[in-house]
Amino acid sequence: MSAMAESPLTIPTYDGSLVSVRSTTSSMSRLQPATGLARRKAEPEPKWKAGELPTNYQCPSCFSYLRFPIQFEDCGHYICSSCLPDIMRVVPRCPTCQQPISKDKIVNDKNLQKEIQNLEVYCTNKEKGCTWSGTLRESQVHIESCEFVTVECPNQCGGSFERRFQSKHVDEDCAKRMIVCEFCKEKVPSENEISHLNICPEFKVPCPNQCSDKEYPRREVQNHLENECPKQEIHCPFADCGCEYLGRRPDIAVHMKENPGIHLNMAGKTITLQKKALQLYDERIKEQKNWIDLLSRKVNALEKSYGAQYIWKIDRYNERLQEARSNKKTTLFSPPFCTSRHGYRLALSICLCGDGKAKGKYVSLFICICRGDFDSLLAWPFSHRVTFTLLDQCEDVDNRRHIVYTVKPNVCKENKPFLGRPISERNASFGAQRFTDLDTMLTLEYVKEDTIFIKAEIDNEDMVAI
Known part of the structure; x- marks a missing residue:
């Protein structure tokens, strides 16, 4: 071939x-x-x-x-x-x-x-009644639409049937077909119809007390029992005052009419008890208000003290001192710190071999104001006292002799570049050009294990809390 x-x-x-x-x-x-x-x-x-x-x-x-x-x-x-x-x-x-x-x-x-x-x-379904005939090639197309082919339910209910019965099954017999509730008009699967009717809010039900032949939507039954049903047993309106009577709605009116004195006496006692309770509540509220004020002051103090002091550890002291003497690196800067959680953002700087006229004789220590996230909420210019301390590292705490230097900013027009709200990343530094002489650094235990500690404290007494 x-x-x-x-x-x-x-x-x-x-x-x-x-x-x-x-x-x-x-x-x-x-x-x-x-x-x-x-x-x-x-x-x-x-x-x-x-x-x-x-x-x-x-x-x-x-x-x-x-x-x-x-x-x-x-x-x-x-x-x-x-x-x-x-x-x-x-x-x-x-x-x-x-x-x-x-x-x-x-x-x-x-x-x-x-x-x-x-x-x-x-057609392979000839015995079932299909009358189609044609070529083998055409049969493969015909079988896709043959009405006598067995198919499964498109709703996946598990049923199978000939294609010609599919519409009837889907519309009338399928357990998973969607039907519309005649009461609430919600669409639900046919197999869930009974369970839906058991909770349908619009399904009509009779009064549980059988007060009449009238039926109510399920959502209205509770309101009917509480406000309308004549056979519903209810408590006396003076139940909160101590009356224990329980009866049907028509009987309550009779009970109220027959016992006005008893109810008035109960109401008077209840008012007296409630007045005493209100007095106790007032006292408790005042006590709690005092506690809230106290806690508020404590929180405010904690907010102010958060970061109000900073300790700067400077290691490799002798190496850094030599770098300063040789003008290789004359100034060291600390990481920025805040006076409070939302306060001023500051940074320290130190010249280990002195700055300006103090060079070669003193240690110069400064502080500068850095631009912060909350500057628009703070008071300007900066006017808070700053205290520098060189910490003595003596093991005997009682014998420590710290070196302390305090700077009180002079708020004037000329000092705006130092104390005003920062325009650039940080303001010019201010502080103690002659913080301590170099010879003193070698005494006591200011330098220990080639490390010194500098503490900066900012007075927050008059600082505005945010």
């Missing part, structure tokens, strides 16, 4: 067939499980108009018609593409003549495929 001359690279694939029949790899992992063959065996066999399928169109492996027929070049026999993987998986032999076959000598026959697809058939 002319199919023998076709390129093997044009072989179509079918579910479960080889991915590529002419694969150059010998690995059997390229063979897929025969899922397509199993699916074909589950499919109904076409009903041929000729009665039986001619043997030359029949697959010797699955005994059904050849679908995407594949021919072995060595013997000329045919097989389905879906049956090929099982044959190639163990010992590759032709199922017709048992001759060994090679996967490199397999081609498809498109002409034979066309012949088979043009065979006349009836």
